[in-house]
Amino acid sequence: MTHSNGNSDKTVLIVGGGVAGMAAAQALTPYSFNIHLVEKENRLGGQGRRLSCMATEECRKCSACLENDLSAALDKHPDVTVHLNRQVSEVKQN
Numbered sequence: 001m002t003h004s005n006g007n008s009d010k011t012v013l014i015v016g017g018g019v020a021g022m023a024a025a026q027a028l029t030p031y032s033f034n035i036h037l038v039e040k041e042n043r044l045g046g047q048g049r050r051l052s053c054m055a056t057e058e059c060r061k062c063s064a065c066l067e068n069d070l071s072a073a074l075d076k077h078p079d080v081t082v083h084l085n086r087q088v089s090e091v092k093q094n
Helices: 019-031 064-076
Strands: 011-015 034-038 080-083
Touching: 011 019, 019 034, 019 064, 064 080
Parallel strands: 011 034, 034 080
Antiparallel strands: none
């Protein structure tokens, strides 16, 4: 998942691609920031992926589906760049 249309000179770095990180990225998309979401694992979702009820036949209102919906929405958004299997070691301001 790599995007970034470069429409803005403002960049936002979000560390952690769990539900909270993805929700933060989603909330910032209307503002045309260049959003970089960094996740240390090989896919988004964090602990929510592991703690879901998706194997049951009825909804348990655990919000596990939220992870899939957010990930799909971010994948399609041109202002969001997702960096998987990465960790932030240093941040410098230009």
